[in-house]
Amino acid sequence: MNPLLEVILQNGLLLDAAGAIGIGLFGLAAVRLARQQQSWGGNMMAVGAISLLIARLYLVISPFMVNDDVLHSIGPVGVSLTIGVPPLLLTFGLASIVWGLWGHERWMRATNR
Amino acid sequence: MSASFVALGSVEAVRPVFLIVMGAFLALIAWRLARTSGLWTSRFLVAGALLLAFGYSVLMPLYHAGVIRYYFPGVNYQGDSSAVIAWHVVKLVVMNSGWLLFGLGVALHANLFPSPYARRSRAIRTVSPHESVA
Numbered sequence: 265m266n267p268l269l270e271v272i273l274q275n276g277l278l279l280d281a282a283g284a285i286g287i288g289l290f291g292l293a294a295v296r297l298a299r300q301q302q303s304w305g306g307n308m309m310a311v312g313a314i315s316l317l318i319a320r321l322y323l324v325i326s327p328f329m330v331n332d333d334v335l336h337s338i339g340p341v342g343v344s345l346t347i348g349v350p351p352l353l354l355t356f357g358l359a360s361i362v363w364g365l366w367g368h369e370r371w372m373r374a375t376n377r
Numbered sequence: 378m379s380a381s382f383v384a385l386g387s388v389e390a391v392r393p394v395f396l397i398v399m400g401a402f403l404a405l406i407a408w409r410l411a412r413t414s415g416l417w418t419s420r421f422l423v424a425g426a427l428l429l430a431f432g433y434s435v436l437m438p439l440y441h442a443g444v445i446r447y448y449f450p451g452v453n454y455q456g457d458s459s460a461v462i463a464w465h466v467v468k469l470v471v472m473n474s475g476w477l478l479f480g481l482g483v484a485l486h487a488n489l490f491p492s493p494y495a496r497r498s499r500a501i502r503t504v505s506p507h508e509s510v511a
Contacts, residue, residue, distance in 0.1 A: 266459075272466045283473030286425075286480030293480070293487035300487075309483075355392060358433070362399050365406045372413065 280324050287317050294364065303371045308364025316357035319350045393438035400434030407479070410486065418485040425479025432471040440468075 272279070291313030298306025326346070335343050407426030411419035439445045448465035484490065 269462055269466050272469065273462065276469055279469045279473040283476045286473070286475075286477030289480035289484045289489070290476070293484040293489050296487045296489055351392070355395065358396070358399050362403050362406065365403070365410070369406050369410050372410070376413070 277324070280320070284317060284320055284324075287313050287320065290361075291317065297368060301371075303368050305364040305366070305368030305371060308360050308367060310364075312357040312360035312362075312364060314357075315353045316361070319353035319357065322350055393441040396437045396441075397434040400430040400432070400437075403433070404430035407482075411482075414486050418482055421478050421482030421485060423482075425475050425477070425482050428471050428475030429479055432468065432475055436464075436468050436471065 291310050294306045294309035294313055296306075297303050298310060330346065335346075338346075404426045407422045411422040414422070436445075440447065445464045446461050448461050
């Protein structure tokens with residue numbers, strides 16, 4: 265295998281951490297926008313960033329934590345939740361981030377005019 | 378009604394289509410937001426948004442369509458393992474650095490970090506040039 269690919273694969277956790285830091289910065293910025301400029305898009309973006317962050321953290325730690333014992337103890341409803349909830353969080357997180365960004369952009373354009 | 382349209386409108390295809398629309402819209406809004414902000418802010422915003430748009434509207438639908446197969450460590454892919462691994466690395470780099478750059482851009486846009494220029498100018502103002510030195 266190409267040594268560069270191997271290095272990136274082995275340090276995938278670092279890249280995931282970079283993504284999580286980026287989403288965290290995004291959430292902080294969204295909260296700041298919502299508090300300082302009273303932009304309703306900021307609240308939307310913060311909600312989206314939080315749900316993306318939760319889903320991403322779950323996807324990162326699930327290979328280390330979730331094994332057959334855990335799956336057996338949470339029962340069929342829990343298993344279907346672990347399958348169904350992360351894609352839902354990712355989808356609606358992205359949707360609310362984009363919606364909030366759109367609202368913030370429109371709001372900025374309206375106040376600057 | 379053609380068969381391709383039915384496939385595009387089915388429940389299975391809703392999430393990839395949604396991701397395509399969201400990625401394109403994200404890039405568009407980030408570009409509009411970047412037009413009104415500073416130099417480095419707009420660079421970070423546009424770079425992150427373009428990476429995210431590529432990831433969300435090209436890579437993710439390809440994964441959903443089965444063109445690219447998901448990478449699991451320890452699984453033998455019978456011949457095309459290098460393509461699977463390379464696309465996995467591309468996905469890791471694009472999505473994570475895209476979110477990092479986009480988050481940095483939005484943080485700069487929101488003035489999340491206090492600017493060092495303001496602090497330096499305030500420090501200079503404490504000593505007036507007309508003050509008596511003696």
